[in-house]
Amino acid sequence: MDKKSEKFLYQYLNNASPTGFESSGQQIWLDYIKSYVNKYFTDTYGTAVGVINPDAKYKVVIEAHADEISWFVNYITKEGYIYVIRNGGSDHIIAPSKRVNIHTDKGIVKGVFGWPAIHVRDKDSEKAPALDNIFIDVGCHSKKEVEQLGVHVGCVITFEDELTTLNKRYLVGRALDNRIGGFMIAEVARRLKEKKKKLPFGLYVVNSVQEEIGLRGAQMIAQKINPDLAIITDVCHDTQSPMYNKIKSGDQKSGDGPVLTYGPAVQNNVLKFIIEVAKKNKIPFQRQAVSRSTGTDTDSFAYSNEGVASALISLPLKYMHTTVETVHFADIENVIKLIFETVLSVKPGQNFKYLNKAT
Numbered sequence: 001m002d003k004k005s006e007k008f009l010y011q012y013l014n015n016a017s018p019t020g021f022e023s024s025g026q027q028i029w030l031d032y033i034k035s036y037v038n039k040y041f042t043d044t045y046g047t048a049v050g051v052i053n054p055d056a057k058y059k060v061v062i063e064a065h066a067d068e069i070s071w072f073v074n075y076i077t078k079e080g081y082i083y084v085i086r087n088g089g090s091d092h093i094i095a096p097s098k099r100v101n102i103h104t105d106k107g108i109v110k111g112v113f114g115w116p117a118i119h120v121r122d123k124d125s126e127k128a129p130a131l132d133n134i135f136i137d138v139g140c141h142s143k144k145e146v147e148q149l150g151v152h153v154g155c156v157i158t159f160e161d162e163l164t165t166l167n168k169r170y171l172v173g174r175a176l177d178n179r180i181g182g183f184m185i186a187e188v189a190r191r192l193k194e195k196k197k198k199l200p201f202g203l204y205v206v207n208s209v210q211e212e213i214g215l216r217g218a219q220m221i222a223q224k225i226n227p228d229l230a231i232i233t234d235v236c237h238d239t240q241s242p243m244y245n246k247i248k249s250g251d252q253k254s255g256d257g258p259v260l261t262y263g264p265a266v267q268n269n270v271l272k273f274i275i276e277v278a279k280k281n282k283i284p285f286q287r288q289a290v291s292r293s294t295g296t297d298t299d300s301f302a303y304s305n306e307g308v309a310s311a312l313i314s315l316p317l318k319y320m321h322t323t324v325e326t327v328h329f330a331d332i333e334n335v336i337k338l339i340f341e342t343v344l345s346v347k348p349g350q351n352f353k354y355l356n357k358a359t
């Protein structure tokens with residue numbers, strides 16, 4: 001990773017991009033990617049798209065999601081404590097003792113998730129953190145004081161944790177799910193430009209909003225672009241650390257390469273094509289299976305329009321939806337490589353249909 005990529009990575013990931021409020025992150029992403037594409041556009045809800053060869057008929061999408069999980073201010077007590085609801089799958093278990101940023105029109109207001117001291121808790125009946133008992137303290141003594149800071153019901157809240165590294169091997173931070181995907185697809189666009197690769201089709205580099213609350217941004221943009229092929233990237237679970245269950249969640253390991261998913265939404269001919277590309281270019285990969293849907297934007301693209309040939313290339317990640325989401329640098333590079341080489345291998349007009357003779 002060169003200096004320019006690294007600067008973008010830290011700027012983009014340390015910025016907050018809560019679901020439904022992604023604009024500042026999207027702006028950072030567009031500012032980075034715009035010199036690597038021919039044009040770019042955004043939709044009403046903020047999904048950002050960089051396009052190479054916008055006039056081409058055959059369209060290929062590479063996609064990640066731009067949003068991160070957060071909380072909403074839901075209720076402010078008369079004593080000035082704040083109760084929250086989820087915006088996406090935020091984890092109540094990790095909340096107590098975390099520092100937070102409350103996003104207001106007056107700027108960031110600092111807060112902390114408080115918790116009663118161990119000394120005063122009854123050992124036999126102590127409560128676990130739950131959505132209805134975790135609360136934020138912003139240092140105020142009344143609801144009025146809280147409001148004077150600019151905090152109101154509906155403000156979004158993110159944990160303040162930023163990027164760090166472990167053993168020069170792992171990148172650790174809040175919301176690597178899935179803004180690391182936005183980073184990786186931007187790097188694909190950059191490499192295409194810097195290596196002067198000419199594509200014989202339109203490439204749409206898509207950073208979708210609102211994945212964390214039901215794959216919504218991808219639904220909207222899939223309809224608008226109506227691509228012939230969609231390669232989605234998201235994170236999946238590394239299952240190596242304590243208390244994970246490989247029997248239930250599969251055997252995915254950080255550092256062993258991108259994870260390719262089998263499931264009905266994944267178009268098998270696209271998947272086989274990606275596997276051939278990986279083998280040809282000696283890019284390591286792992287396999288996982290999903291029941292029913294992938295739970296990623298792959299589903300949104302696959303089931304859009306009249307069905308879009310779609311596949312999923314995942315980055316294994318430890319401790320999903322915590323503030324210490326952890327990914328291996330080698331996997332980041334290999335996901336970028338695999339998407340890059342796959343894009344370069346696609347032929348314009350390439351048909352992935354299962355039954356080609358029956359028209």
Ligand SMILES: [Zn+2]
Pocket residue numbers: 177178212321
């Ligand atoms: Zn997520």
